[in-house]
Each structure stands twice: as C-alpha cells, then as structure tokens.
Amino acid sequence: MRQLLRAVIFGILGYLIGAILTWLIRGGSLGDEVCVVFGYVVGLIGWLFGIGMGDTWVREWFGLPAREFEVTGWKRYLGFSTDHKVIGVQYLATFVVVLLLGGLAAMIIRFELAQAGEGILNADRYNQVMSMHGILMVAVAVAAILGSFGNYLVPIMIGADDMAFPRLNAVTFWLIPPVAIGLLAAPTLGSFDAGWTAYPPLSIVNNGGQILFVLAVTTFGLSSILGGLNVITTIVTMRAPGMTWGRLPIFVWAAFAASMISLLTTQFFAASLILIAMDRVAGTVFFDGGAGGDPLLYQHLFWFYSHPAVYVMVLPGFGVVLETITHMSRKPLFAYKAVVVSLLSIAGLSVIVWAHHMFTSGMADYLHGPFMFASEMISVPTGVIFLSAVATMWRGKLWMKTPLFFAMIWVFQFLMGGVTGIFLADVVTDVSLHDSYFVVAHFHYTIMGGMLFAFLTGIFFWFPKITGRMINDRLGIIFALWLTIAFQLTFLPQFWLGTNGMNRRIADYPEQLEGANLMSSISAFVLGGSFLLLVYILLSAAIRGPKAGDNPWNASTLEWQVSSPPPEHNFSGQPTIVGHPYGYGTAGSRHAEFADMAAGGQAQPKQAGTGEGADDE
C-alpha cells in the first residue's frame, strides 16, 4: 500500500518536473505535446521508482542492499510482489476491469448505432468512443491470457519455483497502470479518434490525446516485450529435471510461441508509434506525403506487429482450450507433436502475412499475390489445432462442466471466425469487404470468440486452483449459454450488414440497414448484461464457494498436484518429470514424482480417480 501511494506521488511529481522543465526550456504552453511527452517519460520513471524499483534495483546499482518488504495477505496484490502467482492474479484482476471498461464503450457504440442518424454521439465523439473501445480491448486480448495464466501457470507447469526474472516480472505488470491512466486521461487533451490502428495522416494532425495514446501504447509494448522475454527464458532455463521439450504441457508451448512473437515483433509497433510521436512533436516528415514522406510506411510497420499480435492473442487461447479439452475429455491430446509444430509455424508464418490488411491501401499490386498466399497458408496449422481439439473430444469421456462447455463453444466460434477470414485473406473478395461490418464481425468472432472465450475457459478451469474454491457450475453454464446466444445474435447480423454496404467506424448508416442494426444492438446489451452475471459468479464463488481441494478435475499436470492455492514456492519437494503430461487411459502412466513428499502422496496423477478415466480406445 505504501509503495503504491509512493508510486502515485512520484509519478505525479515526475510528470510535473518533466513537463515544467521542458516548458521552462522551450517556452510555449504547458499543455504542448513536447511537455506532455517529457512529463510522461519522467513520470513513468518516477512511478517505477516509487513502486519498487527504487527499493531493489536502483539501490543495488549504487552498491546498497535491496530493501525487502514483508507483506502478507491481500495487501500483496497492491504492491511490488515478485511472486509469479500474485502477479498472475494482478494481471487477471486488472484485465477483467479493463475488459468491463472496454465493454462499456462497446455498449455506447451499439446504443448510437441502434438507429440511423445522429443519436447520443456526434460523429467526432463516436470516433473517440470507438477508438477507446478498440485499444482497450486489444490490450485485453494481447495481455489477459499471457499475463495472467502465463504468469500463474507456466512456472508451476514446468516445475519451477518462480519465473526466471521475478523482479522484471513485477516491473512488467506495474508498467500496465500508467498505460491505463494514459489512455483514460486522453480526453483532457482532446480524445484520440484515429481508431486503435492510429493510421496517419489523421494521427499526426488530430487532437493532443493522440500523443497520450502513443505514449501509453508504447509503454504497453515495452511491457509485453519484457513479459515475453521472461516467459521464454523461464521455459528454456527453469524446467524441472526430466521436463523435456516433448513433455511440456501444451499451454506452455502456446505461451512460448506467443511470447516469441511479442518479444520480437512488438518493436515494430513501438517503432511506428515513435515515428508518429516524432512527426507530431519533433517536426519529422515520415508520414507527411506533402513533404516526401509515406503514410503507407506506417501501415507496413504497424501491421508487421499487429498481424502477429492477433496470434499473441489467440495462441495462448489455443493452449488454454486444448489443455481444458484434454483434461476434461480424459484423453491424451490428439497429435501433440503436430500441434506443437503448428503453434511454432503459426508464430513463424505470422510475420510474413501483414500486408493482407493493405489490399485496398494502394500498395504495389505485385505484393497482393504473395501476401494472399501466405495468409491462406496459416489456415493449415490453424486447422491442425482445430482438428486436434475436435479429435481429442472424439469418443472421449466428456465431463460437461463449465470449462469444457466454454472450450466447445470456442471451437465453434473459432470455426466461424476462421471460415469468414478466408474471404478477407482473398484479394478479390477483400476488395469489396474491406472496411465493412463484415470485417467487424469476423474480427469479433476470431478475437472475442478465439481469445475471450478461451480466457473464460481458463478462468472457469483454473479458478479452483487460484482461489481454492469451486464455481457454481449451473450458473456457469447459464452464463456460457447466455453469452453465446447473445453473441451470435449480435455479430451474425453484422456479416449481413457488411455485405450490404455498412461501413465500419462511421456513426451513421443508410436507413434500410436499421432493422439488423437494432437487432444487433439489443443483442449486444443482452451480451453486456451477461458479464454482470460473470462478475456475480466469480465474486460469490471467491467469497463463499465450496472448497475445491487440490485437484477437483483429477487432472494430471503439475499445477494440480499442489495445494489450491499453491504454496509460496509452488512445490515442497523438487518435482521430477517421468512421463507425458496427458497420460489418460494409459495404465501406469505418470507425469511427475516428488522428491520430499510423503509416500503415497500426490506423486501420481490419479488416472482412475473418480471413474472419470477414459476406458475406451
């Protein structure tokens, strides 16, 4: 708590010092973008110093011993904790809040679009709300699974006591609040209205809020780069004895592949935003066509990150869903090796497909063919993963609890997203569909369907492990059905709207499209309402849910072999990995042994536990 307070004070002081010094040196007004930039940078440093870097790294840089705070209980979650489980929960809570905020923006958008003509928002306002919704949700999609489950589960699943760099991990999380503050403070300088993509030339001439967008999102990029670095290093160097690459749980592989993408390509997003900032404040002309610059350069740099970014969003989602499906179907993951190869080849292919976002942008024609081909190549590994999910369930002993419910819905959603994506990867159809509501619907099926439903799968699957309490399963299934039906009714009409000529990112539309829009809006409110049920389910379960025990799903991977929630350093004895993680249905199959545990303890994955073991095949 004290650290947090100190961080806020140092952050504000830093902002004032940076902004005022710049103002004194250069004159002009204190609200000028240069002052904001320097204020933000110094404020960010002050924030990080105050939250805990000052007590640890900075003291060590000067040869002083680091100061450690012994904080226990819920206060750990409000301070600079290096425990990966605390950080995972911090991510989870933060991004659930950001998700709800972004959802609120979506409700406003749908309210405006319920009728043709100008409603509660004028056109400018609409663009600002739409931009805010976009960037908040993209942030959720990028970091929610990898930040929360990646942090919480990867070290436990590989038998390590923490991440490779615990302090860096804490810094990675504490870079997030300045991002949220920066984005939400943008209206004070005039909101940004260039969408989450921030295309120039608009983004180099619009309101001052755009500069806060640039700074905040660059900070967010730094956070995902450092997070990716940490996850990869952890997986490579911290695996328990016997945890060979072929025995890694599939979620770990997915986190590895996604981290690889975010480690490397996020720099291109940072670069594109830094160039925007330079064009705005330092007078460079990268994107100013009049002075010889090239706005298309931005789109190339931006999509070089932002297309791979959708795999940063969905690859961890694949991992969560496959993990859930294999445990809840009591069957080994179908084609484990093929899935691993697919995850890695998606990561590889993702960097050579970016220009399929630019078929109508006016780039050279000869680029269309190669990028169309590469984009459609990605459907091969994606299809393998999809088939693995289906084939794992095939003739399995399905345990129809909420997590499996969500995982199965995910399979459907992702199928919808994938199939409609083909029309957008194809140049001939994309030329007509680009910038229409068809894209909006496709994007929400893939990202909301592919990432958010996986996120919910993960929440329902690992909630007992994280809190030690069970979720009300009946309410969970009601929520799943409510959400799914509302989702279809919201987004299916949008495919039709798109093919009938409704443009995205515009507050108004032709009157004959009103019916489908009204239906979409009403369904969207129903969809939004379902999240109130989610909040109720999670809060009530956390407070008075029945005790879960160590292994409520009778699952075999390491995180289920420790108590719920896991003890401070995860394992009381060094685990040794002796077999494949998903040995369901194979007699005598064991995943791990523990050195110091009492004989007959939880050393063996309980295959036949409650009669759920797969007995066919």
Next chain:
Amino acid sequence: MSDNAHGAAGLTAVIQRGWFTAGALAILTLIEYVVATTLDRPTLWLLPFIVLKGGLILEVFMHSSDLKTLDGGNA
C-alpha cells in the same frame, strides 16, 4: 569469457585476440569507406562488409557461441 585460462598469460592471450579483431574491423571499415566513396552505386558491394564486421563483433566481442550452451563464462 568462454576460456577458462586464468592468470596473466591467459589474459594476454585473450586481449591479443581482441586487438587482432579490432585491427581487422578497422581495416574493414577503411576499405568499406574507400569502396563507398569511389563507387557510384555501392550498396551491394557494402553488404559483405556489414556481414563480416557484424560477424566478427558477434563472435569475438559478444561471445555468440554462448548461445549454443547458454552455459559459458564461469559456469
């Protein structure tokens, strides 16, 4: 450092290798400069210099062979 030779003799040998590398880099840079300032469109001719210089720095100065074991240095 990937060699385990201790003592003054080991140090001299290591530093000598550093000087040789630096000398090579300096010569490469000067040739690169001359090539660039005499040719009209030197871009392609300069690429080998970039690769060579970068390779030398990676291999000798940055001990890129660390990556094979991740276990060089003092371990």
Next chain:
Amino acid sequence: MAMTTTPEAGHSQAEATYRPAANRLGLWLFLASETFLFAAFISSRFVVSGTEQPEHLNQGLALLLTLLLLWSSISAFRAEAAMAHDNRRLFQREMLTTIVLGLLFLVGVGIEFNEALTDFPANSIYGSAFFMLIGLHAFHVLTGILALGVVWNLGRLGHYGSDNHWPVEGVVKYWHFVDLMWVAIYPTLYLFGGS
C-alpha cells in the same frame, strides 16, 4: 539444460543467485528484440528516402565516430577480460576509457546534429531518417554509458570477481551490441548513397 532450483531459496535469494544461463539467455533475447527495433527504423529510412544522401555530409566526422566506437569496443573487451582474470586495476582503467570514449562519441553526435540542422533539417526526408536513426543510436550509447558507470563503480567497490562478474559481461555485451548496430547504421546513412 534443465536447471535445478532449491525450493527453500526465498525470492530475494533466487534473484541474487548467480544464474548465468538465465541471465545470458535473457540478455540475448533482449538484444534480439532490440535488433527488431533498429531494423524497423533502418527499413523506414529505405522506404521514405531510398539510399539517397545529401551533398553536405561530414564524412570525416562519421568515420571518426566509427573508429571511436571501435576503440571503445576494444577497451570494453579488455575490461571484461581483465575482470574475468581478476585484474581489477586493468578493469577499472579500461572501463573508464570506455566511458570517456562513449562520452566523446556523444559530443561528436552533438556536433553532427548541429551541422545537420543547417544542411538537412528534420523536415526533409533524409533529415527525418538521419535524426531518428542517429538519435536512437545515441540514446542507446547514453544508456550504455550509464550502465557502464554503474558497473564500473560496483567493480571499484569490489562487488565482482572472476567467478562472479555477470554484470560486467552483460554491460559489455550491451556495449558491443550498440557498436554492432552502428555497423549497420553507418553505411545506411553515410555510405549507401555512393560518391
């Protein structure tokens, strides 16, 4: 490759424990990531202004800066080798040399910028690329100097030895990385345009 971890080690201990494999891999990954940042800026230069370069480039100064960085590389290399062999006097001297050369480099960049402001201001396309790339590189030199200063000071206070000098190795590797990026930036801005 699997690393055994002692379960009783607290987090503070875990952080302080000397773990060369994790530290090395972490730094290499960071440098790989940084390479992408530089690659983004370098490719931006080619997209907006091809390989063209203005008449008034101070080639002599650029060559001097290149050799300055090279000299600082060898002194950084010597500092690392010295610490690996427990030769602290040489370590301190060479670290200081590296820092001074780094500062001289920054002074050179200052002169370069000052001339550039009149010859090709930032609102020309070559100027944009020039200020961006040199500025990005100079920023890395600056952070490198700060890190070298911290490590020099800690080494002076006796924090490192031949069996415990990861920070020295790390900061020197970073310094060489900055040099490596210059190997690409120098021809990009000064040489590709030809005579």
